[in-house]
Amino acid sequence: MTAPKRKKTRANGDGTVYQRKDGRWEAAGYVLAPGNTRKRVHVYGSSRTEALAKLTEKIAASNRGVPIVTAQGSLAAYLTYWLENVAVHHLRETTHTHYTAVVEHYLIPGLGRKKLAKLTAKDVRTWLNGLRTVCQCCARGIDARRKPDAQTGHRPRCCALGQCCRKHLSPLTLAYIHSVLKSALEHAVREEEIPRNVARNVRTGVPHPRRFNPLTADEARQFLAAARNHRHATLFELALRTGLRKGELLGLRWEDPDLDGGTATIGRTLQRTNSRGLATLPTKTISSERRIALPASCVTSLRAHRKHQAQEKEKEKTGSDWHDTGHVFTRPDGHLIEPATLTRQFNALLRNAHLRPIRFHDLRHSTATLLLEQGVELVVIKELLGHAHIGVTATVYAHVRLRLQRQAIDLLGRALGNFTDTAAKPDDGDDPTPCAAPVR
Known part of the structure; x- marks a missing residue:
């Protein structure tokens, strides 16, 4: 007598597969869940093979240590x-x-x-x-x-x-x-x-860097001359000669510049926030916290600016309107300068000086561009500007490097041109015939 055929069973951990009353097949098994826990999941298919394949895929991902998706919200x-x-x-x-x-x-x-x-x-x-x-x-x-x-x-x-x-x-x-x-x-x-x-x-492509319009050397001299009699003459000069950002300039306090040593510590920035209004915040990155050397002309300007601010303070104190914030650049009553207000004053200065319109941030680009054109190494400019990586400096000022490469190529071209002219002269026979030297 033939023994009845035993029903095929699945091994432990493989889950179960069965047909529902609506005709669809359902497979269920335990897989890895967030928090190193186990969770029973259910998958469905139009056939036993399809449901089993879906379950096998989830179990295989679980065995690789990938937890199942738990997010159900939008x-x-x-x-x-x-x-x-x-x-x-x-x-x-x-x-x-x-x-x-x-x-x-x-x-x-x-x-x-x-x-x-x-x-x-x-x-x-x-x-x-x-x-x-x-x-x-x-x-x-x-x-x-x-x-x-x-x-x-x-x-x-x-x-x-x-x-x-x-x-x-x-x-x-x-x-x-x-x-x-x-x-x-x-x-x-x-x-x-x-x-x-x-x-x-998803690849969106690498966008082209934003174009900027740095001042030329002649325009920079014209800008400094026009700003000489401005109330913020020291601020504008410091921006052009050191490349400090607008927020870094407005966030300077008198303990930051060391006028005797000719240096300045940059560690804060002034920005307008929704919750606190005008607020002094730490710099955006660690690389932005830096110590820079101050030009001699800026040291002289800062000393004169401090005397002028002390005079304004004494004048306003008589009316009890002076607000002591300790900042280097303030309004006549000692309050902080609104960044948007400084931008308007900067644009008015450009118009009065008959200079082409640029952004305030382009003064920073002007500093780097002029330094590059003077042959200053890229790593020195990177430290002065406070860039996180030298690749940022090289990318932003790629157009300047290309122009310097063109100048170098032209110099080499002129040198090779002179060598060609010399080599084209007829040989008078006095010099020995050149021969190739052995190369080891």
Whole structure:
């Protein structure tokens, strides 16, 4: 008598596979979960083979140490959580403000409804490609929210009137949006919410560095001459001769410059924040904390500026209006200078001096450009400007290096041209015939 055929069983750890009442097949098994725990998962398929393949894939990933995805919420919910509970503790306040604007204006409207666990690289790439071609004035209704014009009384002027202004995002802005998304998803990977950062698999290309317009040597001399009688003459001279940033200049306190030693310690910056208004903050990076040498002319200017500030202090003290902050550059009443106010005064100075309009930050670029043209080594400029890596300095001022290379090539060309002219002269027979020297 033939024994009945035994039902095929699966080994321990392989899970179970069975057919549901609705005809679909279901497979279940235990896999690795966040926190080094085990969790039972269920997968489905139209056939036994399909359900078993899905379960086998999850078990194989679990055996490699990859936990299963636990995030079930939307990307918008996670980005809000990341900004309020993670990024706020690791970013400067101004940087956090910029990240919040990117999340609210671009990421949540574009990808916020996607499930965090189901977000793919294709979703990110498709969204970024569409973002390149969409007019942001039309998409965000910027023109429709404009304040009424005082003269005409009409509020809209382009997209709200059906005349698209084609306000597209620049490649640098797209790269910044992409980097914010990568940072958020990277933290989700660290918290084992998702197995991988899909935004890292999307290539946006390397954007061209922002162009700037440094002053030439003649324009720099003209600028210093025009600023000689300005109230902030010392500030403008220090900006052009040392390359300090606007916030670093406004954040200087009198204990920072050592006028006897001719040096200055840079360790803080003045910025406007949403929570504290004008605030003195630490520099953005460790490399920005530096000690620089002060030119002799700047030391003289700082001494004169300190005497002038003391006179203003005595004058204002009679009316009890002086506000002692200890900063080098202040308003006549001692209060801190608003960065936007300094920018307006700088632009007015350029107009009065009949100089072409540039940004205040271009004074910093002018310093580096003029130093490079004088043959100063790149590593010295990197330390003076406070760049984190010398590659940043080399990339930003690549156009200057190319111009210096052109000058070097022209010098070599002239030298070779003279050598050719000499070699083309007829031989009079007095010199011995040149012969090749043996090479060892």
